[in-house]
Amino acid sequence: MGDIIVQKYGGSSVATTEKIITIAKRLIERKKTNPKIVVVVSAMGDTTDDYISLAKEITDTPDKRELDVLMSTGEMISASLLAMSLKSMGCDAISYNAYQLDIQTSGTHGKSLIDDIDVSKIEKSLDEGKIVVVTGFQGLDDIGDITTLGRGGSDTSAVALAVKLNGKCEIYTDVDGIYFTDPRKFKDAKKLEEIEYEEMLELASLGAQVMHSRSIELAQKYQIELYVGLSCSDIKGTYIRGMKNMKLEDKVITGLATSDDDVAITIDIDEEKIVDLFESIANENISMDMISQTAPINSSNITVSFTIPKEDLVKAKEIVSKYVLKNKIIIDENITKLSLVGLGMKHTSGVASKVFNILRKNGIKVKLITTSEIRITCAINSKDTHAAVQGIAREFNI
Amino acid sequence: MGDIIVQKYGGSSVATTEKIITIAKRLIERKKTNPKIVVVVSAMGDTTDDYISLAKEITDTPDKRELDVLMSTGEMISASLLAMSLKSMGCDAISYNAYQLDIQTSGTHGKSLIDDIDVSKIEKSLDEGKIVVVTGFQGLDDIGDITTLGRGGSDTSAVALAVKLNGKCEIYTDVDGIYFTDPRKFKDAKKLEEIEYEEMLELASLGAQVMHSRSIELAQKYQIELYVGLSCSDIKGTYIRGMKNMKLEDKVITGLATSDDDVAITIDIDEEKIVDLFESIANENISMDMISQTAPINSSNITVSFTIPKEDLVKAKEIVSKYVLKNKIIIDENITKLSLVGLGMKHTSGVASKVFNILRKNGIKVKLITTSEIRITCAINSKDTHAAVQGIAREFNI
Structure with a gap:
């Protein structure tokens, strides 16, 4: 059956229903060669900013527990729309949220850390031939309150799922890979075919904003291969992997x-x-x-x-x-x-x-x-x- | 301590953050005489219609399970904002959703029936002096999928909570009570002080749209007193109650x-x-x-x-x-x-x-x-x- 593929789409990649439909079409194509696909989605476009504005209309210092409840709905919306889109094209699919997967987290509201995920529902749905859509960025604390993971949260959700499912992780975003140097500053910058975790972490600390350090650290810890690429494009992106899997x-x-x-x-x-x-x-x-x-x-x-x-x-x-x-x-x-x-x-x-x-x-x-x-x-x-x-x-x- | 009061605010009553803030202020006042208040909220204003439009952009026949996931976020948003508003005014409050209260439902997506609610978290929070805000209109089915209750859903959520908490139920909406006849058609129609369940059901079947029949039937079955009134107003509304509690x-x-x-x-x-x-x-x-x-x-x-x-x-x-x-x-x-x-x-x-x-x-x-x-x-x-x-x-x- 091959590896389980965990894909993640960022907010700009799911900003409109049109974009969501395009992703659904590509997922159906991909499923022909990789039958087991899990998709982690962020909130659509500016939803998170819109929610913060809404909360600020109520108070300048919104309660963190309730802010997390508000925030968590953004990913539920995009996850349901993507699953809907897949099903409307005849591809069986199902969305799961933090409750349904018991995504356990610790730490404080707004910047929680993932402790564990119960992937049994995902595995069952994959075995039934479904594409599984998961809400990124969120979890539950030990009393069952909704938490969010803070910056880079959805990337971390995707890597954590890849760890638990022993799969590969593909991060789709609005840049087409990792470059030797910033292509916005240096026009003829070359794209890297692969980069080692440690190098990527160093570049991230120097301001490369493609991925947040925590998701790279998690991938490094469990030696999960990451792929970073442009969403809905055939342009080849960059692999982030361990030394032993790199060119000699x-x-x-x-x-x-x-x-x-x-x-x-x-x-x-x-x-x-x-x-x-x-x-x-x-x-x-x-x-x-x-x-x-x-x-x-x-x-x-x-x-x-x-x-x-x-x-x-x-x-x-x-x-x-x-x-x-x-x-x-x-x-x-x-x-x-x-x-x-x-x-x-x-x-x-x-x-x-x-x-x-x-x-x-x-x-x-x-x-x-x-x-x-x-x-x-x-x-x-x-x-x-x-x-x-x-x-x-x-x-x-x- | 007196009775537990379960209040319900409809979509037009929570349409803006301004209206939510007004409700919060009135709740804090009310808490002085009724310390145990549970508030059920609908989705803000036209949110439900907006979600249906969004789903229709994806497909004309959205999957019912995923549509319920989408719909359920509307009440999570308004519940979190109301709890946030209460807390910002120094009144301890907490929001709960269908998962946290294990609101068990049966039937089909989009028109589920409430089987049971676990009110232990609510009772604990009330004992701690918190105002409890609950997402209306939603529940879970036997496999943990999100369901919605269909027309009149939030009213039914409120009555069901009043049943389980042995409390009184107040429905706040955009009309100020039940009238002898439709006040939009007959200017000098008199408002009723009280009406019996059976009479209200008969009027509802004749087109009185103030409340959906199912919530009245539920109230009748468990003899829960209902009050229907204009939200954020001191105008006296109408009680819907059983014969033995009415004037002789x-x-x-x-x-x-x-x-x-x-x-x-x-x-x-x-x-x-x-x-x-x-x-x-x-x-x-x-x-x-x-x-x-x-x-x-x-x-x-x-x-x-x-x-x-x-x-x-x-x-x-x-x-x-x-x-x-x-x-x-x-x-x-x-x-x-x-x-x-x-x-x-x-x-x-x-x-x-x-x-x-x-x-x-x-x-x-x-x-x-x-x-x-x-x-x-x-x-x-x-x-x-x-x-x-x-x-x-x-x-x-x-």
């Missing part, structure tokens, strides 16, 4: 992310005050990145650089001004953070120096650099971004 | 209904063919009423009169023409059916002759008359309707 010779660099959302701050500070400064910044929920410091040249004064989100600059300046020595503060708003991600870095030495060399050859100055096991991040002048990306892509043969 | 001396006539929707047909027919005729008409789903026949004067020919809905006239004429003798057919399109309802008729003799007399004194000719235990129906000329209603109201002192 992996690339050194799989992905490249750029961000123009930060500023670099460089200050002179008394070495003893540095912990105070970092704590004060953290207390304001400002996330610091790319921290680097030079050793004290004389006395206890040191020079420290770090980046913060542009939107936090005013608040950060206020804090920093209390610690800076002799007004020595340099704020650089024209930086771009360039991050290279690749599992290959683990066992390929000298990647950082190779990157340095490429940038130098292209006359690009590296302002800051930080590295982790599978990532190198450089802050460069924003105007050099395109030259840097092209140089790296060329030299690493991507 | 009941009125002879409680209600009067008029209908201009029928035509009277009078034909000469062979006595032996009459059963054939009635069967032919019934086979076309045309409902005949007020059948009366005169004894045969000579041979086997008789004269028969009956009424049918105007909309069925063309079809009925076709059928009748096959049976009529010598083309003797009279069609009277200018009739009004005037029905008087009252339990008092049971033990007050001569009501029919009194009605006859009143009409005769006012120069009104009775074309047809039929009587049942608690109802008298006359067909009169439509132009006489106002005079007849006024004469009867005056003579019966209403």
Whole structure:
């Protein structure tokens, strides 16, 4: 019979009844080669936003339990419409919600975690030849109240079902796969055929918004193969899978992310005050990145650089001004953070120096650099971004 | 602690968040005198119609199971918003749906009947001082699928809850009570303070659309007192209750209904063919009423009169023409059916002759008359309707 396929369609993919009908048609085609299909759906289009507006008309601070009740109806609507559509085309189908599958969750309303799913009803319906449609994004807590899973919830529902059904998971969305770098910024960015979980997580943390980290982490934990592709299209997408299922010779660099959302701050500070400064910044929920410091040249004064989100600059300046020595503060708003991600870095030495060399050859100055096991991040002048990306892509043969 | 009050608000009463907020405010006031309140809500305004349109975009014949899933979300939305509103005003509240209360139903999707409700969660929440909001119109079948109750469903949910909680039931809607006769047709119609179940059922069968028969029947079966009134208003409505709870001396006539929707047909027919005729008409789903026949004067020919809905006239004429003798057919399109309802008729003799007399004194000719235990129906000329209603109201002192 082959593997069970768990597909997930996001809100934009089911935004209209027309789109739902198109999905139904493609599911019927797909069923010919994959007879066991489970479909997880999100709420139609802007339904979730509409519900939030409705709740805000009632109160600015809606009760979280009741907000989850409201939210959960969005997926019930799209699930019933898709099942209806399939049945109207002569394909047996059935929709199930969180109650019917006993999707147990824990945590708090609005950001619950899936503990378990009873898939016996799904298995029975699949055996009866039905396409099973499941409401994404929702579950139940231990007293039977409706919960929702928060950001990336429906993706997580789909991966969790694939885990329990020992199936494969296909995430259909409004982008046609994972790219080496953001195709909206770099027109000739190449799409990846496959990417390893860890690399995808690193790219997600750098702002690749195709999938939320939690669903990738869950897939990694249970080694569930994920496919990310454009809904209702034959364009080939990207597989997210484990190392042992990937091509033997992996690339050194799989992905490249750029961000123009930060500023670099460089200050002179008394070495003893540095912990105070970092704590004060953290207390304001400002996330610091790319921290680097030079050793004290004389006395206890040191020079420290770090980046913060542009939107936090005013608040950060206020804090920093209390610690800076002799007004020595340099704020650089024209930086771009360039991050290279690749599992290959683990066992390929000298990647950082190779990157340095490429940038130098292209006359690009590296302002800051930080590295982790599978990532190198450089802050460069924003105007050099395109030259840097092209140089790296060329030299690493991507 | 006093009785548990089960209130029900119809779709027009919860059509906007503004209206929901108003209901919440009034509930908080009411809780001061009646601490145990359960509120059953319908879907907001036109939600149900909107859902039907959505389903029709998918297919003209939506699967009934999936349509019920879709429909059931309407009440979840309004229930969550009302609970949210109460909580935002500092009044503890909680919403429950069909799953959480295990509202067991039987029958078919779209018109299920309530078998049982597990009210333990409601009782616990009431004991905790919460206002309990329940989704009307929905239940579960024996395999855990969502069902809906069909026309009058939310009223029936409310009465069923009142039965299980041994409480009183208040139905809030867009009319301010039950009137002696239709106030849209007769401006000075008097509102009734109370009406007996049987009388209300008779009026409902005559087209009084305030409440659906099934909820009245359920209330009658378990002797649950119903109150019907305008939502969010201090105008006094009408109680529907059992005889033993009513004033000792009941009125002879409680209600009067008029209908201009029928035509009277009078034909000469062979006595032996009459059963054939009635069967032919019934086979076309045309409902005949007020059948009366005169004894045969000579041979086997008789004269028969009956009424049918105007909309069925063309079809009925076709059928009748096959049976009529010598083309003797009279069609009277200018009739009004005037029905008087009252339990008092049971033990007050001569009501029919009194009605006859009143009409005769006012120069009104009775074309047809039929009587049942608690109802008298006359067909009169439509132009006489106002005079007849006024004469009867005056003579019966209403």
